[in-house]
Amino acid sequence: MQWHTLAASDVAHETKTNVKTGLTAAEAEKRLRQFGYNELAEGKKESAIVVFFRQFQDFMVLVLLLATVISAFLGEYVDAVAIVVIVIMNAILGFIQERRAEKSLAALKRLSAPQAVVLRGGEWVKVPARELVVGDVVRIASGDRVGADVRLIEAAGLEIEESALTGESVPVAKSAAPLHTAQASLGDLHNMAFMGTLVTRGNGVGIVIATGMKTAMGQIATMLEEADAGATPLQRRLEQLGKILLVVALALTAAVVAVGVVQGHDLYEMFLAGVSLAVAAIPEGLPAIVTVVLALGVQRMIKRNAIVRKLPAVETLGCASVICSDKTGTMTENMMTVTQVWAGGRTFAVSGVGLETDGEFSERGRTVDPNRIPALGRLLTMAALCNSSELKEENGRRYVDGDPTEGALLVAAEKAGMTKGQLLRDYIIEREFPFDSERKMMTVIVRDRNGRRFIVTKGAPDVLLERSDCLEWNGREQVLTPAWKETIEKAIRQMASSALRTIAVAYRPLAETERIGSEKDAETKLRLLGVAGMIDPPRPEVKQAVARCKEAGMKTVMITGDHVLTATAIAKQLGVLPPGGKVMDGAMLSKLSVDELERVVDEIYVFARVAPEHKLKIVNALKRRGHIVAMTGDGVNDAPALKAADIGVAMGRSGTEVAKEAASLVLLDDNFATIEAAIEEGRNIYENIRKFIRYLLASNVGEILVMLFAMLLALPLPLVPIQILWVNLVTDGLPAMALGLDQPEENVMKRPPRRPDEGVFARGLGWKIVSRGVLIGVVTLAAFLTAYERSGEDLVYAQTAAFATLVLAQLIHVFDCRCERSVFDRSPFGNMYLVAAVAVSLVLLLVVIYYPPLAAVFHTKPLAAVDWLLIIGLSALPTFLFAGSLFTRK
Numbered sequence: 071m072q073w074h075t076l077a078a079s080d081v082a083h084e085t086k087t088n089v090k091t092g093l094t095a096a097e098a099e100k101r102l103r104q105f106g107y108n109e110l111a112e113g114k115k116e117s118a119i120v121v122f123f124r125q126f127q128d129f130m131v132l133v134l135l136l137a138t139v140i141s142a143f144l145g146e147y148v149d150a151v152a153i154v155v156i157v158i159m160n161a162i163l164g165f166i167q168e169r170r171a172e173k174s175l176a177a178l179k180r181l182s183a184p185q186a187v188v189l190r191g192g193e194w195v196k197v198p199a200r201e202l203v204v205g206d207v208v209r210i211a212s213g214d215r216v217g218a219d220v221r222l223i224e225a226a227g228l229e230i231e232e233s234a235l236t237g238e239s240v241p242v243a244k245s246a247a248p249l250h251t252a253q254a255s256l257g258d259l260h261n262m263a264f265m266g267t268l269v270t271r272g273n274g275v276g277i278v279i280a281t282g283m284k285t286a287m288g289q290i291a292t293m294l295e296e297a298d299a300g301a302t303p304l305q306r307r308l309e310q311l312g313k314i315l316l317v318v319a320l321a322l323t324a325a326v327v328a329v330g331v332v333q334g335h336d337l338y339e340m341f342l343a344g345v346s347l348a349v350a351a352i353p354e355g356l357p358a359i360v361t362v363v364l365a366l367g368v369q370r371m372i373k374r375n376a377i378v379r380k381l382p383a384v385e386t387l388g389c390a391s392v393i394c395s396d397k398t399g400t401m402t403e404n405m406m407t408v409t410q411v412w413a414g415g416r417t418f419a420v421s422g423v424g425l426e427t428d429g430e431f432s433e434r435g436r437t438v439d440p441n442r443i444p445a446l447g448r449l450l451t452m453a454a455l456c457n458s459s460e461l462k463e464e465n466g467r468r469y470v471d472g473d474p475t476e477g478a479l480l481v482a483a484e485k486a487g488m489t490k491g492q493l494l495r496d497y498i499i500e501r502e503f504p505f506d507s508e509r510k511m512m513t514v515i516v517r518d519r520n521g522r523r524f525i526v527t528k529g530a531p532d533v534l535l536e537r538s539d540c541l542e543w544n545g546r547e548q549v550l551t552p553a554w555k556e557t558i559e560k561a562i563r564q565m566a567s568s569a570l571r572t573i574a575v576a577y578r579p580l581a582e583t584e585r586i587g588s589e590k591d592a593e594t595k596l597r598l599l600g601v602a603g604m605i606d607p608p609r610p611e612v613k614q615a616v617a618r619c620k621e622a623g624m625k626t627v628m629i630t631g632d633h634v635l636t637a638t639a640i641a642k643q644l645g646v647l648p649p650g651g652k653v654m655d656g657a658m659l660s661k662l663s664v665d666e667l668e669r670v671v672d673e674i675y676v677f678a679r680v681a682p683e684h685k686l687k688i689v690n691a692l693k694r695r696g697h698i699v700a701m702t703g704d705g706v707n708d709a710p711a712l713k714a715a716d717i718g719v720a721m722g723r724s725g726t727e728v729a730k731e732a733a734s735l736v737l738l739d740d741n742f743a744t745i746e747a748a749i750e751e752g753r754n755i756y757e758n759i760r761k762f763i764r765y766l767l768a769s770n771v772g773e774i775l776v777m778l779f780a781m782l783l784a785l786p787l788p789l790v791p792i793q794i795l796w797v798n799l800v801t802d803g804l805p806a807m808a809l810g811l812d813q814p815e816e817n818v819m820k821r822p823p824r825r826p827d828e829g830v831f832a833r834g835l836g837w838k839i840v841s842r843g844v845l846i847g848v849v850t851l852a853a854f855l856t857a858y859e860r861s862g863e864d865l866v867y868a869q870t871a872a873f874a875t876l877v878l879a880q881l882i883h884v885f886d887c888r889c890e891r892s893v894f895d896r897s898p899f900g901n902m903y904l905v906a907a908v909a910v911s912l913v914l915l916l917v918v919i920y921y922p923p924l925a926a927v928f929h930t931k932p933l934a935a936v937d938w939l940l941i942i943g944l945s946a947l948p949t950f951l952f953a954g955s956l957f958t959r960k
């Protein structure tokens with residue numbers, strides 16, 4: 071179909087849709103069922119079976135299974151079966167962990183899937199882009215990724231960057247008019263928008279003419295580029311560490327076997343013990359647990375309204391030292407209300423709260439009728455005309471469909487009895503140049519009933535002042551002399567320094583013949599009508615969040631397009647701007663080089679009147695100072711800064727698709743406080759990973775050493791293979807997982823951010839692992855020896871005592887691992903998962919000792935009460951020997 075040659079009405083006819091109301095929900099669903107989801111074919115997924123069997127791939131596990139087969143041939147059936155059962159249970163555990171991690175990552179992907187705005191049954195609604203069908207009427211705007219192939223029927227200043235499709239990175243201007251060339255290349259189809267391309271300016275409406283694999287993108291891409299989940303820095307470091315630990319564990323195990331054989335142990339017995347020890351001591355499961363803990367942490371973040379798009383960000387969050395945040399909507403409510411209007415040389419106060427339209431205009435305390443004051447009436451009319459938003463009502467609640475700033479102006483106009491709907495009966499909007507934060511203006515060309523045309527512009531007052539050459543003053547036109555400028559600037563400053571956001575309105579009559587090519591032609595030689603000032607209250611929770619960030623060693627920087635004085639006033643209210651802190655504006659920022667900025671950037675707490683491209687400069691300067699920078703953003707132009715920042719943070723509600731794609735964190739509620747929450751989670755996740763690394767490795771050191779010491783001392787084997795495997799499955803498995811779910815220590819947000827280059831064993835972790843590991847090995851051996859002597863050299867009895875001691879020592883030590891400083895710092899009941907995991911392990915220990923059938927399998931026998939006392943005493947040593955000294959120091 072040559073869609074581009076058709077008139078809009080024919081496109082609607084061909085796709086059986088209605089451009090006024092769109093498809094009905096029922097029809098859309100029917101088409102979705104019939105033609106399928108709007109998706110590009112994806113690569114094949116690994117099946118559950120494959121994932122399950124991969125758990126056995128591990129070399130040592132294979133050797134173990136082989137050894138089991140040998141022992142079965144030798145008649146050791148019970149041992150063989152028990153080992154196989156344990157290996158299978160281990161695989162199941164690994165399988166569950168891997169699946170779980172995968173599932174939560176998939177859920178995450180769904181949450182951050184692109185959305186599309188579509189007309190369904192007469193209402194504009196947001197749906198996942200995969201639910202688009204042919205015939206849907208969609209709206210696209212600057213910052214969107216186009217969701218399907220679309221024939222445009224409206225376009226206002228629309229420009230689309232199509233490099234994903236054509237390789238051409240210069241945006242193409244789009245229009246709605248039919249083209250007359252039948253044959254045209256993709257790049258020439260100016261009235262079409264293609265799936266996967268990027269709206270860089272303006273907005274438009276179109277009809278979906280192809281979805282999924284039928285789109286131009288689908289035809290060139292047979293497979294979706296696999297979004298690389300990317301290993302986190304810690305995962306990568308652990309992978310390397312894993313290789314080292316593998317070698318060390320194997321070497322030590324080999325030593326155990328060699329020494330054992332030299333001391334006269336049976337070769338086969340030593341081989342099986344060695345292989346079991348290797349299986350237990352090689353922390354091959356570490357990366358998997360890290361992934362699970364990361365995934366679980368990510369789920370906790372979702373509960374706190376933060377979505378992680380890139381897993382490595384979870385770790386980087388904990389290193390953040392500067393948070394650069396937008397003001398409007400992130401630190402403030404984005405609920406604007408006009409409270410002051412300056413028009414024709416007079417200042418009016420406006421009463422009323424929020425979007426309620428009962429409010430009055432007053433001048434010096436006296437109520438006035440705005441319709442009797444032409445300058446005021448004109449300003450409000452123009453502000454409502456040059457306005458791409460609408461006031462709507464749903465379930466009795468009023469809301470702004472569009473920009474809250476514009477909504478506030480509409481509410482103010484309604485307070486004077488003017489609605490946009492009525493105005494649009496008297497005026498026709500011929501053309502619109504949408505707002506962008508670069509220009510900080512928006513312009514429309516309007517025609518009134520008598521056919522007279524004029525331009526209306528609204529925007530940042532300081533910018534508009536530059537574009538105006540005269541103003542309305544007491545009903546008369548005045549040339550804008552420097553003296554007049556000073557008067558107006560004073561009025562603006564007065565509003566801005568009381569934290570009001572200011573917007574100026576200006577207009578210019580157009581001669582019938584005058585042609586306006588671009589916004590440049592329009593936004594010049596304007597007549598200034600006046601300025602509206604609106605409040606945007608700070609979000610109540612932000613002040614505390616800023617304070618908490620400060621406590622956690624992080625600096626908060628406000629970045630805003632708003633006026634310097636408005637920004638300063640709000641920054642003070644929120645505690646962002648400390649006494650002596652500096653404010654810089656966009657004009658100054660433009661003049662400085664990155665080098666110069668780098669020198670002063672640490673003193674600056676507020677950047678005001680900035681354009682989006684300034685953000686990149688700020689990020690770079692901060693990074694050069696060695697900071698780890700989190701930067702928020704929502705528009706297309708913010709994307710480069712979001713990418714450059716260590717942690718790009720996009721707004722989930724108001725953010726564009728492009729910003730979300732560039733970000734590694736998305737805030738579902740657009741709230742600054744959520745960043746702080748995410749950082750807290752990020753720090754906690756990292757600490758939890760450290761906790762179980764500490765636990766697992768100390769346990770493994772203990773396991774290996776008890777065997778090595780025994781062999782060196784020419785003793786019998788203190789543990790039999792099946793016991794070692796049990797310890798690996800139960801004692802090392804459950805509590806380690808529970809540690810991954812631990813609550814943060816009280817001081818996580820009371821200490822400076824972690825250094826990003828910090829190693830796995832930093833902050834004393836290595837020492838803790840080795841010292842506690844050695845102690846665990848020593849006390850286990852001590853229990854073994856004592857029990858051996860006391861029982862008259864009953865080997866099974868002594869092995870049972872060693873087994874119980876090893877397990878208990880680990881189960882006590884696990885509580886130590888929860889604490890950075892001392893085990894006495896935290897109540898052991900703070901983490902009920904851990905308490906449960908420990909309880910289950912204890913019960914299982916007693917079962918394999920006291921339930922005769924299992925006792926036979928695990929080579930154990932009941933222990934005397936006295937020996938239990940001894941075992942408990944010895945088990946407590948590794949944890950409390952050092953804790954005591956720390957306790958007294960505290």
Ligand SMILES: Nc1ncnc2c1ncn2[C@@H]1O[C@H](COP(=O)(O)OP(=O)(O)OP(=O)(O)O)[C@@H](O)[C@H]1O
Binds near residue numbers: 399632
């Ligand atoms: N819809 C609009 N039409 C015309 N002018 C606008 C509009 N919205 C904002 N402005 C003007 O442009 C200025 C900058 O707005 P911009 O949206 O770039 O930044 P912001 O939203 O205030 O800041 P932040 O970066 O904190 O979100 C505002 O102070 C206002 O004067």
Ligand SMILES: [Ca+2]
Binds near residue numbers: 770802
């Ligand atoms: Ca182990």
